[in-house]
Amino acid sequence: MKYDTVIIGAGMSGLAAGIRLAHFDKKVLICERHYREGGLNSYYDRNNFKLETGLHAMTNFVPRGAPKSMPLMKILRQLKIPYDALELREQRGSSIVFPGHMLEFSNDYAEFLQSVAEQFPAEMDNLNRLDRFIVEHDATRMENGYISARKVIGEYITDPLLTDMILCPLMYYGSANERDMDLAQFVLLYRSVFHEGFCRPASNGIEHIIKLLKQRYQESGGELRLNCGISSIKSSSGKVCAVETATGEIIETDHVLSSAGAFETFSICEEKLFGEMLPLEGQLAFMESMVIPRADFDFKTDKTIVFFNNADSFDFSNPLDMCDYRSGIICFPHNFKFNMEDSPPEKMLRVSLLANSRAWHTMSKEEYAENKKTIALRAVRIAESVLGLKDDVLDGARLTDSFTPRTVTRFTGKINGAIYGSPTKYKDGRTGIDGLYLCGTDQGFLGITGAMLSGISIANTYLML
């Protein structure tokens, strides 16, 4: 049996690409190493609670009937999924908290502008000029290489504090680079986060999206194999011809589309034809701690997401310590605008901190368990202090859990647990091997929406022939 395309990975990008190909009657097989679909954005059960590994919020919210050109509408049209099927609920509002300054934003961009006007009145004209640049910039051009976003922002914004406050949520939601980010990524994320905003499917969160994608894929005729890791990509004279599974099965195919990451994909290619295309290893990883408090606990905030930085300047880099306690993300998945008939998630606190992947990967099992416990506690204490709560979130808590870069590597194969992949991106999706393409994180489109767009655009560009 020979396939037109074998897709490596049933994350957001792999599933979206699969739907496109299956819909156009291509013979397509998705191979996923894990026992469940979703990749970085999946879910698991713990003590009768459903926990999500990714989804804080979906970016790129648009209301029903929004123009077809908006990213989310494009995705839905391409995947033939009706808008209402997503059951999106908007965020209540989010904030960026730095010492002495707070910016607030919602899905109404005017609120962000108003907040900047109050905190940084002298920068308003500059922000409006930056905004015009962002609207006009074509961030999807495949041929663009890395351009420093900080450098370009510096041509408009003069106050470094405002620059850091704008960059903080965008770096946390998608920079594979330390202390800076790629301009295209900055532009896409600025639009996704500030112009369009956050939302979440009403019931069942990410599980709902995964099930929708899987259903669309399978009803279009696509095949899916779980627990099916690909251990080798075979090519002959520079042209892909087959993949080998971890159990030694050879599957013949004309094309391979890999969402596993650039480094991860190149390392399983039989022919090493990449030369200067070899990627850098991803370094930026996170630890996330979750608490479901006692049922009557009140977090005393209706914020959806709080991006915080307690240090004098914002340093988005691989920490020397196990985690960086100076900045992070606090997320409340229950703080979306749910309807009466929805069953919103349990009240929950999620705290994400930058983590030193090497340190987490190299310690013994015993040290690992101990560090996980003590650092998760510290993360919760930091969140309490940012939120002005007493140290009581954990009193009577019904569940605590956390995951580290080591967990991410274990379940998704991501090298160093670096969720935003390699700093080297392959915007045109090509690899140097004929018939082998990259999609998702290392093609350069991140997050749930970005990954789906990536899968769709690489499938449309190369695999419909």
Ligand SMILES: Cc1cc2nc3c(=O)[nH]c(=O)nc-3n(C[C@H](O)[C@H](O)[C@H](O)COP(=O)(O)OP(=O)(O)OC[C@H]3O[C@@H](n4cnc5c(N)ncnc54)[C@H](O)[C@@H]3O)c2cc1C
């Ligand atoms: C803690 C955390 C919070 C996040 N929060 C958000 C958020 O709030 N909003 C948002 O939009 N995004 C968020 N993201 C990011 C988002 O999850 C990712 O950017 C996106 O899901 C990436 O999708 P992908 O398809 O590119 O890659 P992945 O999800 O990494 O999918 C790749 C798949 O390939 C599989 N695979 C790898 N190697 C092999 C192999 N050899 N054989 C077979 N299968 C293989 C993996 O198991 C995986 O399923 C978050 C991520 C994390 C970890």
